[in-house]
Amino acid sequence: MKNIQLLKSPFSFKAPELKDDHEVETFFNSVPYYKPTELKELTNLAKQLNVAEIAVKDESSRFGINSFKGAGGLYAMACCIAEKAGLDVEKLTYDELMKPEVKKLAEEITFYTATDGNHGRGIAWAASKLGTHAVIKMPKGSKEIRADHIRKIQNTEVEITDKNYDNTVKEVKELCEKDPNGIMIQDTAWEGYEKIPGWIIKGYGLIVDEFLHQIKEKPTHIFLQAGVGSLAAGIILGLEERMKPEELPVITIVEPETVACYYLSAQKGDGKRHHLEGLTKTMMAGLNCQTPSITAWPIIRDSAKFYGTLSEDVDAEGMARLGHPLDGDPKVVSGESGAAGFAYVYEILSNPDLGKERTELGLDQNSSIVVLSTEGDTDPDNYHRIVDENNPF
Structure with a gap:
């Protein structure tokens, strides 16, 4: 009803x-x-x-x-790479990210995220555009077709877990912490993790x-x-x-x-x-x-x-x-x-x-x-x- x-x-x-x-x-x-x-x-x-x-x-x-997520994902990922490269985030342009030395740095980074579908697709897409990599985890109950949409973007690594959304985020956080070149790029924030979600919001x-x-x-x-x-x-x-x-x-x-x-x-x-x-x-x-x-x-x-x-x-x-x-x-x-x-x-x-x-x-x-x-x-x-x-x- x-x-x-x-x-x-x-x-x-x-x-x-x-x-x-x-x-x-x-x-x-x-x-x-x-x-x-x-x-x-x-x-x-x-x-x-x-x-x-x-x-x-x-x-x-x-x-x-097929969704709005590309706006926040691309902007936040660009800011992450720019910050690593010592660029001015407040005056950032796309051309700066395409400089050989910045692209070389981006190639070494892997971005990690949890998603119900659209956010992960946006992150995988942004990674393909900025010359970097993404690892995506999805919560229990996620549709396989949504995972496939993400996998098709430069063979992005995707797994549907047996956990709910919040616990999938925790799993991704732990995975990212083990990677010296890993960056967590999540669209939800918690105590101590606020800058990157803030960039997504701003985007x-x-x-x-x-x-x-x-x-x-x-x-x-x-x-x-x-x-x-x-x-x-x-x-x-x-x-x-x-x-x-x-x-x-x-x-x-x-x-x-x-x-x-x-x-x-x-x-x-x-x-x-x-x-x-x-x-x-x-x-x-x-x-x-x-x-x-x-x-x-x-x-x-x-x-x-x-x-x-x-x-x-x-x-x-x-x-x-x-x-x-x-x-x-x-x-x-x-x-x-x-x-x-x-x-x-x-x-x-x-x-x-x-x-x-x-x-x-x-x-x-x-x-x-x-x-x-x-x-x-x-x-x-x-x-x-x-x-x-x-x-x-």
Whole structure:
């Protein structure tokens, strides 16, 4: 049965003090194979749902790897190599990384990471571009097809473990520590491991820079799916670096109802991160994370106005709506994790029983909504079953 939850944040808004820098844009503008992803406007759906705008940032074309992860992965890996080479990370360009002496240094490095799929694919891809190596571990229950996507990138070493996500991260950490040339490149952070996840978060600010230039009106609402929270934190920081506090959209964090560590942490309301125990399951594989990142949590806690969860049938309907749009609207191929933010707000806007939630969120005819489709059909068989075979539209 379709189900969503909505929780108003118990925490006070606290915008970070940030300098107005353009390090991320400078770096990516120097990358020869970089180009912005599309912002697809669902104009007719917005009219039907009585809002001003619904814009979907389609990350499926990001660097040809079918998800947003390449932005954070490439930027963080570039920063790691630059730091090893003694380059100025704040003024880094791609040409500097292609110098023979830097490429020689990169060749000696192996990057280690744990992943549910998309992050590992982004790291393997970044390693192939920067002339280095990657070793990837995946948690129990990961789809073999996601592992195969990673293996195909310069024969990257990939293993699906018998552990949950958090314990797979611990295994990778121990493996990396045994390699004198190993660097852990994880998109979740913990005490003492914060710099590299911080670079990943910063890299995602590129997405904000793009959609603020693409959208017709400044967004009033943004719905951000969260696993460990790096993407959501990166988008929030990107918004707060580029918009005045009074211009910021209402930010809602969205998670699967079975794996909602941010929702749990907001429920507890003590300002601390809270961990979900056991082996968690969701078809939204990229969001199957049990502990908020120590780097992402304070950013999200101090900025998000709402936290929400959705059931898998809500997510499936959102995938199908994007895959079978109203006449005149563009199609968006969005996978299980990719569609979560859209699916959540689509259910709130289209379900006549959710008027209270619409009011609480302040959704009306003046609302300009942005969602991120963070991945394409990374599990093609499941995507086809949900979107085509079980299509409700």
